[in-house]
Each structure stands twice: as structure tokens, then as C-alpha cells.
Amino acid sequence: MLSRNAEGLYWIGRYLERARHGCRLLSDQLATMEDRPVEEIDQGWRRLYRAVHRTPLGGFLASGGEDEDFMLADAYTMADDLTFEPDNPDSIRNCLAAARENARQVRNILGVRMWSCLNLAYLDVRDVGIETIWNDQPDAFYGRTEDAIRTFSGIAVSSMYRDDGWHFLWLGWFVERTQLLAGLVDAHLAQYPTAAQHSESDWRALLRICEAHVAYRHLHSHSHRPGRMLDFLVADPLLAHSVRHALARVTEALDAISAGRALAVEAGRRAGRMAAAIDHDWPNRDPADDAATRAALQGVRNSCLLLHEDIAATYFRYEIADAP
Amino acid sequence: MKREPAGRQSVADGSGPSAAKRLFADYETRPAYYDEMFTATGVPRAHCLELCEALDGMQPDEIAAMQALAERSFLHQGITFAVYGEEGAQERIIPIDFLPRLLNAADWDVVERGLRQRLNALNLFLADVYGPGRIIADGVIPVDLVRGCPQYRVAMRGLEVPHGVHVALCGTDIVRTNDGFMVLEDNLRVPSGVSYMLANRRALKTSLRNLFRRHHVRGIEHYGQLLRQTLAELAPPGVSDPCIVLLTPGVYNSAFYEHMFLAREMGVELVQGSDLLVHNGFVYMRTTAGLRRVDVIYRRVDDDFIDPLAFRAESQLGTPGLFYAYRLGNVTIANAPGTGVADDKAVYAFVPDMIRYYLSEEPVLANVETHLCREPEELAFTLDNLETLIVKMVGESGGYGMLVGPHATPAERAAYAEQIRKDPANYISQPVLDLSVSPCLAANGAAPRHVDLRPFVLHGSETRLVPGAFCRVALVEGSLVVNSSQGGGGKDLWVLSS
Numbered sequence: 001m002l003s004r005n006a007e008g009l010y011w012i013g014r015y016l017e018r019a020r021h022g023c024r025l026l027s028d029q030l031a032t033m034e035d036r037p038v039e040e041i042d043q044g045w046r047r048l049y050r051a052v053h054r055t056p057l058g059g060f061l062a063s064g065g066e067d068e069d070f071m072l073a074d075a076y077t078m079a080d081d082l083t084f085e086p087d088n089p090d091s092i093r094n095c096l097a098a099a100r101e102n103a104r105q106v107r108n109i110l111g112v113r114m115w116s117c118l119n120l121a122y123l124d125v126r127d128v129g130i131e132t133i134w135n136d137q138p139d140a141f142y143g144r145t146e147d148a149i150r151t152f153s154g155i156a157v158s159s160m161y162r163d164d165g166w167h168f169l170w171l172g173w174f175v176e177r178t179q180l181l182a183g184l185v186d187a188h189l190a191q192y193p194t195a196a197q198h199s200e201s202d203w204r205a206l207l208r209i210c211e212a213h214v215a216y217r218h219l220h221s222h223s224h225r226p227g228r229m230l231d232f233l234v235a236d237p238l239l240a241h242s243v244r245h246a247l248a249r250v251t252e253a254l255d256a257i258s259a260g261r262a263l264a265v266e267a268g269r270r271a272g273r274m275a276a277a278i279d280h281d282w283p284n285r286d287p288a289d290d291a292a293t294r295a296a297l298q299g300v301r302n303s304c305l306l307l308h309e310d311i312a313a314t315y316f317r318y319e320i321a322d323a324p
Numbered sequence: 325m326k327r328e329p330a331g332r333q334s335v336a337d338g339s340g341p342s343a344a345k346r347l348f349a350d351y352e353t354r355p356a357y358y359d360e361m362f363t364a365t366g367v368p369r370a371h372c373l374e375l376c377e378a379l380d381g382m383q384p385d386e387i388a389a390m391q392a393l394a395e396r397s398f399l400h401q402g403i404t405f406a407v408y409g410e411e412g413a414q415e416r417i418i419p420i421d422f423l424p425r426l427l428n429a430a431d432w433d434v435v436e437r438g439l440r441q442r443l444n445a446l447n448l449f450l451a452d453v454y455g456p457g458r459i460i461a462d463g464v465i466p467v468d469l470v471r472g473c474p475q476y477r478v479a480m481r482g483l484e485v486p487h488g489v490h491v492a493l494c495g496t497d498i499v500r501t502n503d504g505f506m507v508l509e510d511n512l513r514v515p516s517g518v519s520y521m522l523a524n525r526r527a528l529k530t531s532l533r534n535l536f537r538r539h540h541v542r543g544i545e546h547y548g549q550l551l552r553q554t555l556a557e558l559a560p561p562g563v564s565d566p567c568i569v570l571l572t573p574g575v576y577n578s579a580f581y582e583h584m585f586l587a588r589e590m591g592v593e594l595v596q597g598s599d600l601l602v603h604n605g606f607v608y609m610r611t612t613a614g615l616r617r618v619d620v621i622y623r624r625v626d627d628d629f630i631d632p633l634a635f636r637a638e639s640q641l642g643t644p645g646l647f648y649a650y651r652l653g654n655v656t657i658a659n660a661p662g663t664g665v666a667d668d669k670a671v672y673a674f675v676p677d678m679i680r681y682y683l684s685e686e687p688v689l690a691n692v693e694t695h696l697c698r699e700p701e702e703l704a705f706t707l708d709n710l711e712t713l714i715v716k717m718v719g720e721s722g723g724y725g726m727l728v729g730p731h732a733t734p735a736e737r738a739a740y741a742e743q744i745r746k747d748p749a750n751y752i753s754q755p756v757l758d759l760s761v762s763p764c765l766a767a768n769g770a771a772p773r774h775v776d777l778r779p780f781v782l783h784g785s786e787t788r789l790v791p792g793a794f795c796r797v798a799l800v801e802g803s804l805v806v807n808s809s810q811g812g813g814g815k816d817l818w819v820l821s822s
Contacts, residue, residue, distance in 0.1 A: 003610040104575045108588040164612050258571045315612045323614045
């Protein structure tokens with residue numbers, strides 16, 4: 001497969017997962033505004049911003065905020081920043097625009113339906129602003145956008161030829177997911193240390209964002225144990241939105257791409273080491289030591305950045321002498 | 325003159341909710357122009373009778389709704405093109421008119437024979453002017469017109485190309501006037517529009533299924549297959565299963581949709597200059613499995629930009645060393661660099677002579693009378709008759725930089741005359757043509773609009789073309805400019821099998 005096409009598909013995967021994750025975070029955060037105290041809502045925003053490595057344009061509320069009106073106005077600004085802000089490269093609109101731009105470049109190998117689905121999702125987001133969705137049902141907007149992205153992946157599953165293009169799409173998708181999940185769990189721990197007393201709802205919200213609440217309840221009933229929840233989100237290979245599962249998919253894609261080639265690829269080795277660390281080192285950590293846990297999560301995040309560099313150097317931008 | 329209703333009572337006749345106006349109720353044929361559907365007395369032409377009746381029975385609103393639906397689907401599918409120099413016009417669709425234009429078998433036969441003959445002669449001309457130069461030596465065409473043409477590529481001198489084919493594909497603009505079919509322009513560099521021909525066909529076929537079926541329209545859907553076959557035939561000698569790629573300038577190019585579409589239709593990679601590299605005289609593309617050799621490049625990048633080492637040094641679109649590999653015969657570039665010398669608007673005037681010279685035949689398709697302003701008498705004639713002429717710059721295309729005398733203000737004409745005087749050789753003039761009209765959907769039912777057609781001809785080891793064309797329409801009443809970049813639209817051309 002042409003390197004540029006592989007790169008295009010890889011980035012479509014990354015941007016769509018980023019946009020989907022953003023929708024998920026925001027729809028959960030806006031849901032807290034229905035019935036949570038102002039202070040908790042403020043804490044939620046802090047976690048959210050930390051997770052996406054950004055600071056709000058106007059800063060956070062000074063005191064945790066007592067004033068309801070102030071909190072509402074703030075939420076409006078922050079939701080706008082994360083959804084539509086032109087200068088925020090990771091805003092949902094920008095992610096969809098970037099995914100679509102990549103899709104335009106590779107349209108000849110993307111089916112008509114996949115392209116139309118993505119194009120429509122983008123056109124829907126392009127033509128609205130925060131004022132429209134705020135007065136309407138913000139939740140419905142994020143749900144719709146997330147659904148469009150899921151539809152795209154569904155069409156991909158049902159129609160794509162399983163060549164390198166397919167593997168690069170999911171490689172990008174799951175490298176992004178690994179990185180975002182590690183960042184989110186780390187941000188959560190920073191905001192809600194395990195030792196501190198926090199309302200259960202914050203931890204439940206984390207499970208919900210990762211679409212893990214139903215499975216967790218099924219396995220562990222209603223027991224509220226942060227350590228167990230962390231294990232579930234990081235190390236459970238069966239949970240679609242766990243770090244370990246995402247890494248398994250990354251390894252799978254890398255294996256398929258290098259299949260039949262006697263080439264030892266650094267990216268594959270790195271992904272393998274990341275997975276091994278979760279399998280063998282993560283269970284041995286001291287669950288009460290938040291600093292160690294966070295260091296492990298930050299390690300995953302940093303490894304993702306290096307993994308990306310490995311992939312780009314091996315498949316997208318190699319020199320003649322280094323050709324695989 | 326007002327038309328009489330077509331032969332049979334239309335369903336929209338009479339009273340009741342369907343009493344809305346019939347499509348052709350207000351249609352006026354204009355004796356000054358050949359009407360593709362009606363004779364001068366307002367009677368449908370024999371091959372249009374059935375279509376005319378069927379359309380007349382439909383409500384204009386119904387057709388407009390189908391048209392709007394098709395246009396929306398073009399937008400959603402990204403069947404778009406870009407207009408340069410217009411802000412916010414990054415992606416626009418070419419509006420489609422849903423009333424098809426019909427061409428009977430006899431008319432198509434003339435067009436097809438004419439196109440084959442013409443492309444044949446043009447390829448012989450190119451092989452000649454980059455080779456022995458017989459036509460110049462024999463005084464048929466002035467040497468400075470050829471060698472002085474900005475599109476003449478000295479680098480191509482003495483180069484033998486596979487099968488002697490310089491132009492593997494062209495898109496010739498043909499108009500019908502009261503004197504018959506005429507060639508307006510040969511587009512021999514990177515002609516576009518074929519994807520819109522196919523998109524319009526698909527849209528009409530879906531919406532007017534029964535009508536389409538009844539008309540026994542000849543198919544055009546195999547164009548991609550023919551294109552691939554043609555390109556494969558032009559592979560460097562000794563290459564049996566050539567790796568073909570389509571080279572595009574990228575997503576910001578006006579015709580990117582088409583590049584993407586054709587690559588998909590042919591099943592070949594769509595590459596940009598940066599995907600290719602030249603190593604030891606061969607061209608390779610960067611793939612995830614390493615470098616892969618490329619044998620044939622269907623390029624949609626202008627000559628100037630394909631290789632910064634050979635042509636324009638600042639080009640970011642090309643591949644350094646590409647022309648070197650080409651000269652070694654290790655890769656085929658289609659169309660070959662330098663074909664622009666044969667579709668230059670001044671050289672155009674000599675195409676009928678080329679046909680006589682190389683083929684010893686009379687041209688099947690006529691040329692439009694052309695005055696070359698490089699000749700003092702013709703310059704004087706042009707300047708004296710600006711208000712009745714169309715003046716074009718020799719190197720421009722797409723309707724850019726031209727003057728339509730009768731529609732220009734005296735001030736515009738005066739300013740243009742000044743430009744011509746400064747550089748007469750850069751201009752040609754032609755009479756305003758009585759372009760034929762075809763019914764199009766307007767605000768109040770059908771109305772006549774000027775049309776042309778651009779069939780696409782392929783030339784590998786033999787000449788091939790699909791029976792169809794991108795039929796361009798000047799959507800503005802009275803306008804003669806059909807270029808998509810100037811607000812023109814498209815319609816489907818139905819070539820009937822009998």
C-alpha cells in the first residue's frame with residue numbers, strides 16, 4: 001500500500017477516536033450539570049481539561065465556585081472551547097475536519113459509503129455552533145456525532161478489504177485510544193486521589209465514559225473500590241475501552257502489517273513491551289501508591305508518542321536506504 | 325415562435341391537481357440557432373419524439389426536485405470541483421440539468437470518425453515536430469509558431485515514445501452550429517470532465533430509469549477499463565504487467581475528485597509527486613512494504629510541474645529526476661510532456677492542414693474560422709471587428725482571459741484592444757458561433773440554452789472512445805460560455821444505438 005494512503009488511514013483512525021472520546025467526555029460532563037453540586041461540576045471540568053492536556057481560555061473558577069450562574073456561563077465557554085474552538089487543534093470540529101481532510105486524500109481506496117458517512121458527519125458539525133446546540137439538546141448533539149463515528153467504523157468493519165489499509169486504520173484508532181485512556185485515568189487520579197473521600201458518582205462517571213459501567217456492575221456488583229476500577233480500565237483485556245485491550249489491537253495490527261517480512265520492527269517491539277508491562281508490572285504495584293500508578297500511566301502515554309514515531313519512520317517517511 | 329404541444333395529449337393536460345403547467349408549454353424555438361430537440365417549426369425531431377412526450381408529461385417541479393436531489397448527492401459524495409480565485413469556493417458541484425440531450429447514431433458517427441481522424445493526425449504532428457520536422461520543412465506550418473510556442477518542450481526533441489503516442493487521451497470540445505459540427509478546441513494536455521460525464525449518467529439513469537431503458541442508450545460505463553487498457557499498452561517495452569499510477573497535484577486541485585474517481589475506476593494508486601522517487605533511472609513509489617517500481621504514469625499535473633529538475637525548479641508537485649527516467653525509456657508519462665504545442669489556440673488553425681498533410685484525407689469535423697493576430701492583416705481585421713468577435717489568448721484555457729465582443733462594453737473592448745496591440749501573437753479571434761441550443765429546466769419550465777460537448781478519446785495501440793460526452797450547458801439565458809469555471813453546468817448526452 002502507498003505509504004501516504006496508509007498514513008491517511010492511520011490519521012483518520014486517530015482523529016475519529018479523538019473526536020469520539022471528546023464527545024464522550026463532554027456528554028458525561030454536561031450530564032453532571034443536571035443534579036451535581038457546583039463544586040463537583042467544577043472538579044469534573046478540571047479532570048476533563050487535564051485529560052486533554054489543555055487549560056481553559058479563561059482559567060477555572062477561582063474558588064471551586066458557589067455561584068450557579070457563573071458556573072453555567074463557564075460551562076458554556078468550556079464546552080465551546082472543546083467542541084468548536086478554531087484554535088484548539090483537538091476540538092471535536094477540528095478533529096472531524098482533519099479526519100475528513102485525510103479521507104479526501106485517500107478517497108480512492110475508501111468506499112463511497114465510508115466517505116459519505118464521514119463527510120456528512122463533518123458537514124453536520126461544520127454548520128452548527130455552541131449557541132445552537134446549547135439551546136437545543138447538547139447531549140443529543142454529542143450523541144449524534146458519536147453515533148456517526150460509530151457508523152463509520154461499522155461500515156469499515158462490514159466493507160473494508162483486510163489489507164494494510166484496514167490495519168493502518170485500526171492501528172491509528174487504537175494507538176489513539178491507548179494514549180487517551182492512559183491520559184484520562186491519570187487525570188482522574190490527579191483529581192480524585194484514591195485515599196481521599198470522594199462521592200462514588202465521580203468514579204462511576206469514569207466507568208461510564210469508558211463504556212465500562214455495565215460490565216463492571218455485572219462483574220463486581222455495586223462494590224465501589226477505586227483500585228478495582230483502575231485494574232478494570234487498565235488491565236482487563238476483554239474491556240473494549242481498556243488500555244490493555246487497545247494495546248492488544250495495536251499489536252495485532254502491527255503483526256499483520258509486518259506479516260511475512262523478516263523485518264524486526266521497532267514499533268512492534270515497543271508495543272509488546274507496553275503490553276508486557278501491564279500484564280506483569282501493573283498487578284504488582286502498590287494500589288495505595290497513587291504516584292506510582294500515575295507514573296505507570298504516564299509511561300504508557302509517553303510510549304505512545306514514541307510508538308507513533310516508530311510507525312511513521314518505518315512505514316511513512318523512510319529514506320531509500322532504510323526501505324523495508 | 326411558440327411551439328405546438330407535442331403529438332399526444334400529455335397527462336398534465338386538463339383540470340384537477342395535475343393541471344400544473346406542462347414542461348414545454350412556454351418553450352420557444354429560435355430559428356437563429358439549431359435546436360437539438362425541435363425542428364425550426366417547433367416539431368420534435370424524430371429521434372427526440374418519445375423523450376419529448378415523456379418529459380412534457382412530467383411536472384417541472386418533479387424534475388426540479390430530482391435535479392436538486394442529484395445535486396445534493398453530488399455534494400455528499402464530494403463530486404465537486406474548485407474554482408480558482410473565488411473565496412469560499414473551495415468545493416463546488418457542477419450543476420446538472422436533467423433534460424438529456426439526444427444524439428442519433430448518424431450524428432455520433434460523424435463525431436466519432438472526426439475525432440479518430442483528428443487525434444491520429446495530432447499524434448503524427450507531435451511525433452513529427454519533436455522528430456524530423458517534415459511539416460515545418462514542407463512549409464505547411466510556420467516554424468516560429470511551433471518552436472516559439474511556450475508549450476514546445478525542447479527537452480522532448482528526438483525522443484521516441486512508445487507506439488509514437490504523445491497524446492494518450494484527449495477531451496475535444498465540439499459544438500454544433502447551423503453549418504454542422506465543429507471542433508472548438510483540442511484539449512491535449514490534462515483534459516478533465518470525464519468523471520462528470522459518468523456521474524451525470526449515473527444520476528439520470530437512476531432517476532429516469534424507464535425512460536432511459538426505452539431509449540436504448542449506448543453505455544459509457546466502461547471508460548475506466550478502456551483507460552487502463554490504453555495506458556497498459558503504452559508501458560515501456562518489455563514490461564508485461566505494468567504498474568500504473570495516476571499522478572495528481574493533490575486535494576486542492578480543481579479536478580481532484582476526478583483524479584480520485586479515475587484511480588478508483590482503474591484500480592490504480594493515486595499518487596502525488598512526493599510519493600514517487602527516482603533511483604538509478606527508475607521511478608518508484610513509497611509503499612508500506614518498501615519501494616515499488618512504477619511503469620506508467622497517467623499524470624494530471626501540468627508539464628511545468630512534473631519535474632523540478634527538468635522544468636520549473638520551484639515546483640513542489642513533481643518528482644525530481646522523473647524526466648530523466650522518462651528519457652531513458654524506463655517509465656511512460658501520459659500524456660507526454662510538450663503536447664500543449666498541438667492544442668495551442670494558434671496552432672489549432674492548422675489542424676485541418678495537418679489532417680490533409682499526414683493522412684491525405686479531408687477533415688471530417690470542421691474548424692472554427694480563426695484569425696491569428698500575429699499576421700498584420702488579421703490583427704487589423706480583429707481590431708476593426710471586436711464587437712462581433714470572440715478573442716482568446718493562445719495559451720489560456722477554461723474560458724479564462726477571453727473577450728466576448730458582443731457582450732463586452734465599449735470600455736472593456738478598448739482596454740482589450742490595447743492588450744492585443746501590445747502582444748498580438750498572443751491572441752486569436754473567432755466569430756461568435758451560433759452554438760446549438762438544447763432544452764434545459766429553467767424557472768418556468770423548459771427553455772433553450774446553448775450547449776457543447778466534450779467526448780473523450782483514448783489512443784494506445786489503437787484509438788478508442790466511449791459513445792458519450794460531458795455535455796456542457798451555459799445555464800444563463802443567452803450566454804455562450806459553457807465552461808464550468810464560468811458558471812456552466814452539465815447534462816447527460818444520450819447516444820442512441822439506432
